[in-house]
Amino acid sequence: MILTDKRIVLGVCGGIAAYKLVEVARQLTTAGARVDTIMTEDAGQFVTPLTFQTLTRRPVLSDMFRLLETMEIGHVSLGRQADAMLVAPATANTLAKMAHGQADNLLLTTYLATTAPVLVAPAMDAHMWEHPATQANIEVLRQRGVVVVGPDVGPLASGQVGAGRLASGEEIIGTLRQVLGRHGPLRGRQVLVTAGGTREPLDPVRYLGNRSSGKMGYALAQAAIDRGAEVTLVTGPTALRPPVGAHVEAVETAQDMRDAVLAFTEDADVVLMAAAVADFRPSAYSTEKIKKDGKPTLSILLERNPDILLDIARMRLGGAGPAVVVGFAAETDDLVARAREKLLAKNLDLIAANDVTAPGSGFEVDTNRVTLIGADGTVEALPLMTKAEVAERVLDKVVGMMRDA
Numbered sequence: 001m002i003l004t005d006k007r008i009v010l011g012v013c014g015g016i017a018a019y020k021l022v023e024v025a026r027q028l029t030t031a032g033a034r035v036d037t038i039m040t041e042d043a044g045q046f047v048t049p050l051t052f053q054t055l056t057r058r059p060v061l062s063d064m065f066r067l068l069e070t071m072e073i074g075h076v077s078l079g080r081q082a083d084a085m086l087v088a089p090a091t092a093n094t095l096a097k098m099a100h101g102q103a104d105n106l107l108l109t110t111y112l113a114t115t116a117p118v119l120v121a122p123a124m125d126a127h128m129w130e131h132p133a134t135q136a137n138i139e140v141l142r143q144r145g146v147v148v149v150g151p152d153v154g155p156l157a158s159g160q161v162g163a164g165r166l167a168s169g170e171e172i173i174g175t176l177r178q179v180l181g182r183h184g185p186l187r188g189r190q191v192l193v194t195a196g197g198t199r200e201p202l203d204p205v206r207y208l209g210n211r212s213s214g215k216m217g218y219a220l221a222q223a224a225i226d227r228g229a230e231v232t233l234v235t236g237p238t239a240l241r242p243p244v245g246a247h248v249e250a251v252e253t254a255q256d257m258r259d260a261v262l263a264f265t266e267d268a269d270v271v272l273m274a275a276a277v278a279d280f281r282p283s284a285y286s287t288e289k290i291k292k293d294g295k296p297t298l299s300i301l302l303e304r305n306p307d308i309l310l311d312i313a314r315m316r317l318g319g320a321g322p323a324v325v326v327g328f329a330a331e332t333d334d335l336v337a338r339a340r341e342k343l344l345a346k347n348l349d350l351i352a353a354n355d356v357t358a359p360g361s362g363f364e365v366d367t368n369r370v371t372l373i374g375a376d377g378t379v380e381a382l383p384l385m386t387k388a389e390v391a392e393r394v395l396d397k398v399v400g401m402m403r404d405a
């Protein structure tokens with residue numbers, strides 16, 4: 001995982017949004033990161049150091065002259081050892097000092113001493129954010145390579161509504177992951193991921209669909225971003241928030257998905273087809289809601305939808321298209337045999353097959369139990385694991401195949 005064993009310096013400034021960084025610190029720690037929290041003097045007016053210390057299981061630092069256990073000067077040691085530094089909520093005061101190279105507290109001296117990537121998540125009143133001085137300071141920091149996350153538009157502590165609200169924890173952590181992974185093994189590669197189910201309209205209020213939540217596809221997109229890829233996510237309707245950094249193409253029907261996928265496939269290096277695309281659609285669409293009218297039954301004539309993977313296979317046979325294509329097979333019986341048939345028929349490099357009738361596997365759950373079948377004949381049955389973990393295993397395979405391509 002991209003955050004495992006990473007050393008993150010979390011600089012907490014004195015703003016009302018400081019309490020939101022408690023959850024960010026917890027999530028980073030849970031993900032395996034080593035979080036060293038530096039609090040400005042004013043930050044302690046909003047959240048106690050003990051809160052961060054308890055959640056990160058690391059001492060919280062604020063005194064510029066405090067020495068670490070190694071007896072090295074604190075800001076130099078923290079700055080040199082960090083994999084990334086996150087400053088949030090970044091106040092107008094701290095942003096101004098960072099832009100002008102001031103070093104009057106431990107957070108600022110650590111910022112000047114580090115060579116690690118630095119992210120700032122500003123939070124302040126809308127008028128403060130929009131002030132030309134603040135905007136000039138932000139531009140200076142951007143030019144120096146600092147990554148700015150947010151701010152969002154929304155209700156502010158002043159009671160006003162406007163720009164200046166701290167970005168969500170998901171956006172902050174997602175941007176941090178993107179920054180940490182930007183030099184990964186898929187740097188410069190174009191990865192296309194499909195996710196979710198499709199909806200085939202029957203009338204203005206009904207459609208034929210399936211139970212796909214999109215969780216597997218979204219996990220694949222995140223794992224690809226973690227490895228430095230440029231990711232296009234073609235997604236059917238879901239309740240999920242796309243990974244930070246993904247270019248999202250929202251679609252609804254199988255034909256919509258085909259059009260979107262083929263538009264991006266020619267330039268893609270890798271295609272990961274995790275979407276549950278409907279095999280059939282109603283042959284006729286009713287422009288009015290279909291009424292019961294006392295009928296005990298209703299017959300619906302269906303016709304075949306296009307086979308997107310088969311279209312990609314034909315493209316590859318013609319010498320174009322992606323170097324690596326991975327398919328997914330949701331089966332209810334003869335798992336390996338049916339998945340291998342699909343792999344051969346559609347010229348796939350790898351297929352991930354899962355029995356959707358097995359407990360904890362398949363649709364609408366956070367876990368999956370898949371069998372990875374390669375074009376080289378290899379079969380690897382994975383144990384029950386989270387979909388994020390499955391995505392990690394699939395992307396490890398993809399990285400290997402790209403190296404061999």
